[in-house]
Amino acid sequence: MQFYNIKHPDERVSFKQAVLQGLGREQGLFFPSSLPEFTPEQIQELLALPFQERATKILGAFIGDEFSEAEIKELVTKAFNFPAPVVKVEDDIYTLELFHGPTLAFKDFGGRFMSQVLRLLAKERKITILTATSGDTGAAVAHAFYQIPNIEVVVLYPKGRISELQEKLFCTLGGNIKTIAINGDFDACQALVKQAFDDQELREAIGLNSANSINISRLLAQITYYFEAYARLNTDKPVLVSVPSGNFGNLTAGLLAKALGLPISKFIAATNANDTVPRYLASGKWEPNKTQATLSNAMDVSRPNNWPRIEELFRVKGWSLTQDLFSAPVSDETTAQTIVALDKEGYLSEPHGAVAYRVLKDHLQPGQVGVFLGTAHPAKFKGEVENILKREIALPEQLAKYKDLPLLSANLDADYELLKAFLLAEK
Ligand SMILES: *Cc1c(COP(=O)(O)O)cnc(C)c1O
Numbered sequence: 001m002q003f004y005n006i007k008h009p010d011e012r013v014s015f016k017q018a019v020l021q022g023l024g025r026e027q028g029l030f031f032p033s034s035l036p037e038f039t040p041e042q043i044q045e046l047l048a049l050p051f052q053e054r055a056t057k058i059l060g061a062f063i064g065d066e067f068s069e070a071e072i073k074e075l076v077t078k079a080f081n082f083p084a085p086v087v088k089v090e091d092d093i094y095t096l097e098l099f100h101g102p103t104l105a106f107k108d109f110g111g112r113f114m115s116q117v118l119r120l121l122a123k124e125r126k127i128t129i130l131t132a133t134s135g136d137t138g139a140a141v142a143h144a145f146y147q148i149p150n151i152e153v154v155v156l157y158p159k160g161r162i163s164e165l166q167e168k169l170f171c172t173l174g175g176n177i178k179t180i181a182i183n184g185d186f187d188a189c190q191a192l193v194k195q196a197f198d199d200q201e202l203r204e205a206i207g208l209n210s211a212n213s214i215n216i217s218r219l220l221a222q223i224t225y226y227f228e229a230y231a232r233l234n235t236d237k238p239v240l241v242s243v244p245s246g247n248f249g250n251l252t253a254g255l256l257a258k259a260l261g262l263p264i265s266k267f268i269a270a271t272n273a274n275d276t277v278p279r280y281l282a283s284g285k286w287e288p289n290k291t292q293a294t295l296s297n298a299m300d301v302s303r304p305n306n307w308p309r310i311e312e313l314f315r316v317k318g319w320s321l322t323q324d325l326f327s328a329p330v331s332d333e334t335t336a337q338t339i340v341a342l343d344k345e346g347y348l349s350e351p352h353g354a355v356a357y358r359v360l361k362d363h364l365q366p367g368q369v370g371v372f373l374g375t376a377h378p379a380k381f382k383g384e385v386e387n388i389l390k391r392e393i394a395l396p397e398q399l400a401k402y403k404d405l406p407l408l409s410a411n412l413d414a415d416y417e418l419l420k421a422f423l424l425a426e427k
Helices: 015-021 040-047 051-063 069-079 107-121 136-145 164-170 186-198 200-206 216-233 249-260 276-283 307-317 332-344 351-363 378-389 416-426
Strands: 003-005 030-032 086-090 093-097 127-132 151-158 177-183 208-210 239-244 266-271 325-329 369-374 410-413
Touching (some): 015 208, 015 216, 030 307, 040 216, 051 069, 051 216, 069 107, 086 216, 107 136, 107 216, 127 136, 127 186, 127 416, 136 151, 151 186, 164 378, 186 200, 186 416, 200 208, 200 416, 216 249, 239 351, 249 266, 249 307, 266 276, 266 351, 276 325, 332 378, 351 369, 351 378, 410 416
Parallel strands (some): 093 369, 151 177, 177 410, 239 266, 239 369
Antiparallel strands (some): 003 030
């Protein structure tokens, strides 16, 4: 299938090209040129399959013209080699736990699938991956690409604004993984990445590629677990899905799942105090404020970079942003209270999942079933969760082993020329 640039619809590329390029002209996002649609019978058949087989068929609907079914199956099997359980939290409220991969966050799904696709494409030429992270993307990308031949990874993150443990998880690997702490916030990191992608000369010099949530491969990978949630719930009631949102890639994937025919009745975009989207849905005005630091720091984004895809999808499908989507913000104070309340019910949560639970709980009507996405393992936000619950929580083995390793990050001001010099020196 071809993918077009939302800003310049005449720019159309194959899936492989879209993955390599990341962005189109003028930083335009790629979008599928046609949206596959499964019939209700086909959806039932898909729901009956095991995760990997189902994922192979879903992804095949988008990329089946460029990869054989056996290749897709191999990509899927290598990328999604961990479970995504649905856990009951209380009557009619469930969580889809997406944090059982190697870096304990849902970004492992997109990151690992993308690295498998690029492993095939890097046989031709060297690739440099440049990505900005507010925490979890960086870890997922760094781990997914660690030691993949002919691929160099550079990750930018806002200095002092991600948890110590998060930083340890991806800034200690070395080898083909370079990390840079930027003196600025996440939006500043994201702006630097965008500038680099606009720099044609640099792009060609180092085979620049993006692996953050703007890459189409990550988005497609994430569609697959919405089907898993629906299959596990196995209910006749209307299903609401609440997504803790920052850059809105996760929500875009959920909406694409719905476009394919998955009968989710409504999506909820839960945000923290960075509430550009809920204010936009209420007022019709796009007015980003300055990014605020919150407890759910992977969602500290005031200019969500996937939003144009959501607008495009609603336009193509004729859906209504105000009727088919609900969005509300949650303060840090309420997030903390929610973590305490969930803990009393016997479910150990963390700030991102708690934000999603809160909006779902407040919005759910009798007769509906809700599922919120658990995007990170509570131990990834150990300090915050322990402060709130006033007790210690255990560190899983996957994290414990990085705790005492030295940080290998460079440190730069948020200045494009400095970044460019760094990248060219790596060549
Ligand atoms: C990245 C992230 C989010 C936000 O996902 P988007 O796709 O950027 O909206 C939510 N929770 C966690 C733990 C994350 O790492």
